[in-house]
Amino acid sequence: MEFVIQKKKLLDCLSHFQSVVERRNTIPILSNIKVSALEGGLTVTATDLAIELTEHLVADVSEAGGITIPSQLFFEIVRKAPEKSEIRLKSEDKNSTVYVLFKDSKFSIPFLPVDDFPVMDEDKLDVEFQIKSQHFKDLINNCKFCMGLDESRLYLNGIYLHASGESISTVATDGHRLSKCSLPEPLKQSFEGIIIPKKTVLEISKILDEFQDDVSLSFSKTRMKVVLGNIKIVSKLVNASFPDYESVVPKDNDQIMTVDCKSFSETIDRVSTISDEKFRTVKFDISKNTCVVSSFGNDKSLGTESVEVEFSGSEISINFNARYILDVLAIIKNGKVRFSFSNKTAPTILECDSLKNSLFLIMQMRA
Numbered sequence: 001m002e003f004v005i006q007k008k009k010l011l012d013c014l015s016h017f018q019s020v021v022e023r024r025n026t027i028p029i030l031s032n033i034k035v036s037a038l039e040g041g042l043t044v045t046a047t048d049l050a051i052e053l054t055e056h057l058v059a060d061v062s063e064a065g066g067i068t069i070p071s072q073l074f075f076e077i078v079r080k081a082p083e084k085s086e087i088r089l090k091s092e093d094k095n096s097t098v099y100v101l102f103k104d105s106k107f108s109i110p111f112l113p114v115d116d117f118p119v120m121d122e123d124k125l126d127v128e129f130q131i132k133s134q135h136f137k138d139l140i141n142n143c144k145f146c147m148g149l150d151e152s153r154l155y156l157n158g159i160y161l162h163a164s165g166e167s168i169s170t171v172a173t174d175g176h177r178l179s180k181c182s183l184p185e186p187l188k189q190s191f192e193g194i195i196i197p198k199k200t201v202l203e204i205s206k207i208l209d210e211f212q213d214d215v216s217l218s219f220s221k222t223r224m225k226v227v228l229g230n231i232k233i234v235s236k237l238v239n240a241s242f243p244d245y246e247s248v249v250p251k252d253n254d255q256i257m258t259v260d261c262k263s264f265s266e267t268i269d270r271v272s273t274i275s276d277e278k279f280r281t282v283k284f285d286i287s288k289n290t291c292v293v294s295s296f297g298n299d300k301s302l303g304t305e306s307v308e309v310e311f312s313g314s315e316i317s318i319n320f321n322a323r324y325i326l327d328v329l330a331i332i333k334n335g336k337v338r339f340s341f342s343n344k345t346a347p348t349i350l351e352c353d354s355l356k357n358s359l360f361l362i363m364q365m366r367a
Contacts, residue, residue, distance in 0.1 A: 005057065018072070021048065029112050033074065034067075050200075055230055056231075066114040069109060120223070132214055145331070158238050160194075177360070178245060179331075181357060200235040249361065253348070258338050262333070263307065286315065288311055325350075
């Protein structure tokens, strides 16, 4: 195998694979990426057996072939090559060595055969549809921050993609907060919901940041395939049922506070500086035109700030984890945000006009 490719093009590709390949592997070949060269281009693949990422690149191929090369080592060599240099790869099967050459540099690296590299099955994916990249980005980014971390509850460690009414929706929750986002266009095909694993969600999100065209989605009950131009992601799905989230969405939160998103976010960020690092508790004391945000430190320190708000309802005091509020406000960014409270222990609903198809729930904390 032999080919030449520009450093930037190769480095951009290799950067997509670094978080797919695990640094520590009991199976040596999983620390490698597979590089296959055919006339006119390359196919680069990485896998951890749960997710597989493949990217196609245009390159000057003088000899077809394939190898697997240590991912991290190859990435670092290419990264440290002089800017605008051409990278040449040439393999010799007789001694299982690949040479990486550029300028006056030459590296020789042992490789493992491509026949030993695992391939994920992508057959029999019975649901398939196209989605605009911006819509898919909203479905992912407006929910991913609520994904769970508890390994004993794997069904929460991802995003639930499902048909909701007449649209496609995503939901994520860690048990303390919940986010839901729906597409603004009608559903063309009904399907059973799937749980996309957290690692897959994060990989999709990173690539979506660089992608503008339509996205192709196909999936079954056990795996999914996402095609973004010249990049393909195949992933196993979480084998579990997502909880009935609709049952926790309050129907009668009738105390509404409206406030400017940006200024309120800055207030909470300032006041919560004094709070305990673990719980980050802030208290809202809300009356007709004012919300007093306060926080206490472990050493009896105190921070308060008053914010002008619009509020309909009787006076209320309620506690939240500041981080949870700030995460939602970071998604909304600007404009007015509505908090819908209940005098009971029901979760608080956050909504805004700029994200009409999104809903955020946050559990209140005990005083």
